[in-house]
Structures are given as structure tokens and as C-alpha cells.
Amino acid sequence: MAEGTKVAVIGPNADNELTLVANYFGYPTAPVTALEGVMAKAGAENVVYAPGSALAGGVFGNHKPVEASVLKHANDKGALEPGLTMTSSDNPAREGDPVSVTVDAQLDHHWKTSPIDGSIADEFGIVWEGFIVPEEDGAYSFETARESEAIIGGQNVSDGPVEMKAGEAYPVSYTLTVERFWPRNTIEPMASLSWVNRSRNWAGEALAAAEEADAVLFFGGIDADLEGEELSVEIDGFLGGDRTHLKLPRVQEDLLKKLHATDKLVVLVNFSGSAMALNWEAENLPAIVHAFYPGEKAGSAIADLLWGEFSPSGRLPVTFNTSLDGMPAFDDYSMQNRTYRYYEGKPLYPFGHGLSYTSFAYSDISVPEAQDGAEAMPVSVTVTNTGERAGREVVQAYIQLDERPNPSTPRVELVAFDVVELAPGESQTVKFDLSPERLGYFDKDGALVAPAGMSATLSLGGGQPGFVEDTGAASARVTFTAD
Structure with a gap:
């Protein structure tokens, strides 16, 4: 792209760190999301960002840490002050007197060693208590770090979104239990509470961003919260971590069609570990990049590719079919119509396919x-x-x-x-x-x-x-x- 081009970065995977690591991962020390890569390449002043939609159903890929400005605790007189009360114990059951009681400005931690005594692989328990005072009305979805549980407004956040009113104080209790018990990991413990307001006008924000830009980069697809092992997701296209169809989630395709109707240049960068039936996208969009789940520095690499710093040379290791029509049932163990070696139909993109900026x-x-x-x-x-x-x-x-x-x-x-x-x-x-x-x-x-x-x-x-x-x-x- 030419220098000074105004770019709209849109899509639920634009700033989703999970797309960098996928299933069974370690936490990167310096991850670069697609949004961060594009901003570094084009300059922040030339980038306008809007997530645009959920990934699928009520699953969002753009949860961010709850801001310190909305976290409060009550002082001795009952008045709300910044931060949450953090009570730390030197044992997972939190028995006996706590090691310390302090005020934590924000619940967003990734410790290299134990926050209790600085040791490695320590066992301990911490409870954060206080209030969240949101600045906007909405239905908020929350995510916690592993080995954690959060209760907000009397509701376990794993049970679904929490309805909240701006300016009202909602009790919050966050419990972190770190112990040596499979499949838990006491190395580099984490504690985080992130959220997203599901009630925002996501599509409207995306279309407004597109109007400000010369080109649209749409970062979509799915992530490991939708496809993986033994998940609890049951929405259109997904069942327990398996795929029930290959289409791009409806909410994303609907948004892409609206963006395409603006007559702006729209490029799709798709993230997924499995094949996607990008049928409408292949017919209507000028360029599609399939990124799979590409690693912690993916944002920089994708930006370099889109700006022409190098010519692409990747080749598909799987077949991208147009649908599941004609495919054998999941419990059919024959090879008929499975993989490129036996498939008799016409795929959307065949095994081995890949384009280049040269010929x-x-x-x-x-x-x-x-x-x-x-x-x-x-x-x-x-x-x-x-x-x-x-x-x-x-x-x-x-x-x-x-x-x-x-x-x-x-x-x-x-x-x-x-x-x-x-x-x-x-x-x-x-x-x-x-x-x-x-x-x-x-x-x-x-x-x-x-x-x-x-x-x-x-x-x-x-x-x-x-x-x-x-x-x-x-x-x-x-x-x-x-x-």
C-alpha cells in the first residue's frame, strides 16, 4: 500500500491474541496481533480500528482487561476508592492468616515467579474483592485466567453475560487457586479479568471506520475457543469443539457483505486451524490471506506481506472444500472422498494451492x-x-x-x-x-x-x-x- 494510505482494521480476530497460539500453547513473551502489526507498519495515525462483530454467536475474540478506572474497593468509611482488595495466602486452601492484604490497581498479572515468595512452582491462593463500576450500560461477557473463578453481581461469569448499568457498583470476587494438580500448572501463574460489552453497535462502528479509510483489512475466521478439544460451545457451526459446517460464521459474512457494498477495497485475512468454505468471499473479494494460527509475531509478518515486503509462498496442507456435501460421515472410516488423494469433487482451494506476487x-x-x-x-x-x-x-x-x-x-x-x-x-x-x-x-x-x-x-x-x-x-x- 502507498505511504499515507488510511486503513480500516476491522474484524473479531484483528486484536485477538488467541489466534496467535491456538490449542495447547505457552504464553508468548511479546505477542504482536494483526492490529498491532498494521499500526506499526502504516503508522497509528493512518489506522482506524473496529472489531465489527463477535466471532460467532455470543463468542467474542476481543476481550480486554477490565480497566483500572472502573475497579473499586470500600474504605473504612464505606466510600469507594480505586483498586481491589487483594488478600494473599501461602496455601491453595487459603487457610490461616493471610500473608498480605493490599490494594491492587488492576487485575491483570502474569508472574514469572510466585507473587508470594518469589519461588518457582509455588502453591498459593489469592482473592480479589471489591466492585466494578461500568461507564456504559450493557451486557458484559467476562473471561478469567486459568485456575480462576469470578463472581460479579452475584453471578458466576462462566454462566453468561452480566447485565450492568453505567455508574452502578457491582460486587466482584475473583479467586485464584494455584496448586500442583493435573492439568493445572504452577509455572508462571496468571490472574486476569477481561471483558467485552456485547451491547455495542459493532457493525455500525465498523461501517463508520470503513468510511474514514481508503482500504479495509478484515481479520476474521475463528479461534481455539470455537474449535478444539472438549469445548462447551453449542452454536451454529460448532458443537463441542467440532465443526458442523465449514462456512465463515454468519455474523462475519454479513458484515463483510456490508463492507463490500461500500465500494472500498476489502481484503480478508482468515485465521483458523481447519478449512473454511469461503465461497462468497472467494467470488467477491480481491484478496484472501489464510493465516492459520501463525505464532506470536504474526501481526508483523502479516503486515509485511500485505505491504509487499516479501512475496507469499505458503501452500495449503489441507483441502478447502465448498461445503460438507458429499463428504463421508464422521463415523465412516473409509477414505472415500477424504483428503486431496481421494476427493472426487471440485474444491474451493486444493491441497498445495498458494499464490505469489510474481509468476x-x-x-x-x-x-x-x-x-x-x-x-x-x-x-x-x-x-x-x-x-x-x-x-x-x-x-x-x-x-x-x-x-x-x-x-x-x-x-x-x-x-x-x-x-x-x-x-x-x-x-x-x-x-x-x-x-x-x-x-x-x-x-x-x-x-x-x-x-x-x-x-x-x-x-x-x-x-x-x-x-x-x-x-x-x-x-x-x-x-x-x-x-
């Missing part, structure tokens, strides 16, 4: 006309950067047997890949020695069989055969001879 052409493929199936087969191809900027290309080699000996034999299979970096106009020959294990197939008893007496097509290119432009791959025939 590559394939030529001079070398494949033996006849090959002993029990020996390694040498193959090669020339790759040329035909674009105007440097780029990295993932060269993929696929085999397709003319006849599938049994249903478990893949219709197409990736057998090797390599990566080359080429300047504009530069060419390089990429070579593979394909082992018999890569060229063979498994019989009905599970034994590996060399493809003796069979014919196949070898394709070397930037993606699956049939899903790249004519110059984006080169193919050749080979006949495997018998011993």
Missing part, C-alpha cells in the same frame, strides 16, 4: 520413459521466474497411476517437494530422486507394492495437476517395468 513457468521436464519400479527414479524440471520481482516457489511432484489397483490407492499423491528462490528472469533446475516407497502403493493387506507393469503420469509444478495454469506445471508419462 513461475515450468519447462524441460525429464522423466524416464521406462523405469524399474523397485529402483529410485530421477526426475527434474526447470523453473523460471517470469514475473517482475523476486519470489520463492514450492515445487511439487505428484504421481497419478493410470489404474488404481484397489480403493485405497490414491487417485493423485504428492511424492516430493522442494523450495527455490528466484530473481526476476532467473531459472533453476530442480531434481528429485523418487524412492520406490514414494512411487509404490499398498495392497489390500497393507503391504507396500512397487508399481511394476503399470503406467503413470508425473507432474512437477506449483500445485496439484489440474489446478494450476498450463505454464504452472509440466507433466510426463512413465511406464514401470517388471523385475
Whole structure:
């Protein structure tokens, strides 16, 4: 983007740290969300931000620590003063006299060692008590750190949003119990209370932000609060951590359609650990970046990519289908229509797919006309950067047997890949020695069989055969001879 371009950063994952780490994670020491990365790249004065919507249903990705300005405790005379009363004990059951009773300005902690005695892997208990005095009316959803429980206005925050009125004082009690008991972790304990006002005009704020900007960057998708192991979420598209359809959550797609109608440039950056059926988005948006769950510095990397600091070279390790239609049932363990190797339909984005800011052409493929199936087969191809900027290309080699000996034999299979970096106009020959294990197939008893007496097509290119432009791959025939 040109210097000085005004950018609207919109979407429920724009400032959602959970998209950086996903399931089974450690806490990053210096995370950079998409919003932070874009602000650093474009300059804060050129960025306007609005979350725009929930992730899905009542699940939000933009909880932020409850501000110190709304946290109060009662003094000896009953008057409210800033901060919460923090009572610390040197044992998880909080038995006996407390170690200390202090006032904590804000409930947002990530300790490297024990806050009680500075030790590592300590066991202790802390209770924060006081009041929250919100500045706006609304239904507030709260999140707590692990090993914690919060009661606000007499309601456990895990039971759903808390209705609150501006200026009213709501009792808060937050309990942190740190003990050595699976699956709890006493290393680097945390205590935090974050919230989001679900009653805001989310879509309205997003459309207002878009009006102020030259371009819209929409950071959407899902996160590990929606897909994961043994979750309690039961909303459209999600059941217990599983997906019941592949669509982008309705609330996000509806907002994207409204943003698209403004005639502003809208780019989607999608976060998810699984495939998404981005059908409307693929047809109507000029660019889609799939980020998966990319790690703590993702915001910086995504901003560099969008601003053209480097050319993208990632390739999909899974198939993005248009829907679940035709897919086998969850309890059907056959491979029919599963993965790119057996799928018979037309995917939205195939396994191995990925675009670049430059272009590559394939030529001079070398494949033996006849090959002993029990020996390694040498193959090669020339790759040329035909674009105007440097780029990295993932060269993929696929085999397709003319006849599938049994249903478990893949219709197409990736057998090797390599990566080359080429300047504009530069060419390089990429070579593979394909082992018999890569060229063979498994019989009905599970034994590996060399493809003796069979014919196949070898394709070397930037993606699956049939899903790249004519110059984006080169193919050749080979006949495997018998011993």
C-alpha cells in the first residue's frame, strides 16, 4: 500500500491474541496481533480500528482487561476508592492468616515467579474483592485466567453475560487457586479479568471506520475457543469443539457483505486451524490471506506481506472444500472422498494451492520413459521466474497411476517437494530422486507394492495437476517395468 494510505482494521480476530497460539500453547513473551502489526507498519495515525462483530454467536475474540478506572474497593468509611482488595495466602486452601492484604490497581498479572515468595512452582491462593463500576450500560461477557473463578453481581461469569448499568457498583470476587494438580500448572501463574460489552453497535462502528479509510483489512475466521478439544460451545457451526459446517460464521459474512457494498477495497485475512468454505468471499473479494494460527509475531509478518515486503509462498496442507456435501460421515472410516488423494469433487482451494506476487513457468521436464519400479527414479524440471520481482516457489511432484489397483490407492499423491528462490528472469533446475516407497502403493493387506507393469503420469509444478495454469506445471508419462 502507498505511504499515507488510511486503513480500516476491522474484524473479531484483528486484536485477538488467541489466534496467535491456538490449542495447547505457552504464553508468548511479546505477542504482536494483526492490529498491532498494521499500526506499526502504516503508522497509528493512518489506522482506524473496529472489531465489527463477535466471532460467532455470543463468542467474542476481543476481550480486554477490565480497566483500572472502573475497579473499586470500600474504605473504612464505606466510600469507594480505586483498586481491589487483594488478600494473599501461602496455601491453595487459603487457610490461616493471610500473608498480605493490599490494594491492587488492576487485575491483570502474569508472574514469572510466585507473587508470594518469589519461588518457582509455588502453591498459593489469592482473592480479589471489591466492585466494578461500568461507564456504559450493557451486557458484559467476562473471561478469567486459568485456575480462576469470578463472581460479579452475584453471578458466576462462566454462566453468561452480566447485565450492568453505567455508574452502578457491582460486587466482584475473583479467586485464584494455584496448586500442583493435573492439568493445572504452577509455572508462571496468571490472574486476569477481561471483558467485552456485547451491547455495542459493532457493525455500525465498523461501517463508520470503513468510511474514514481508503482500504479495509478484515481479520476474521475463528479461534481455539470455537474449535478444539472438549469445548462447551453449542452454536451454529460448532458443537463441542467440532465443526458442523465449514462456512465463515454468519455474523462475519454479513458484515463483510456490508463492507463490500461500500465500494472500498476489502481484503480478508482468515485465521483458523481447519478449512473454511469461503465461497462468497472467494467470488467477491480481491484478496484472501489464510493465516492459520501463525505464532506470536504474526501481526508483523502479516503486515509485511500485505505491504509487499516479501512475496507469499505458503501452500495449503489441507483441502478447502465448498461445503460438507458429499463428504463421508464422521463415523465412516473409509477414505472415500477424504483428503486431496481421494476427493472426487471440485474444491474451493486444493491441497498445495498458494499464490505469489510474481509468476513461475515450468519447462524441460525429464522423466524416464521406462523405469524399474523397485529402483529410485530421477526426475527434474526447470523453473523460471517470469514475473517482475523476486519470489520463492514450492515445487511439487505428484504421481497419478493410470489404474488404481484397489480403493485405497490414491487417485493423485504428492511424492516430493522442494523450495527455490528466484530473481526476476532467473531459472533453476530442480531434481528429485523418487524412492520406490514414494512411487509404490499398498495392497489390500497393507503391504507396500512397487508399481511394476503399470503406467503413470508425473507432474512437477506449483500445485496439484489440474489446478494450476498450463505454464504452472509440466507433466510426463512413465511406464514401470517388471523385475
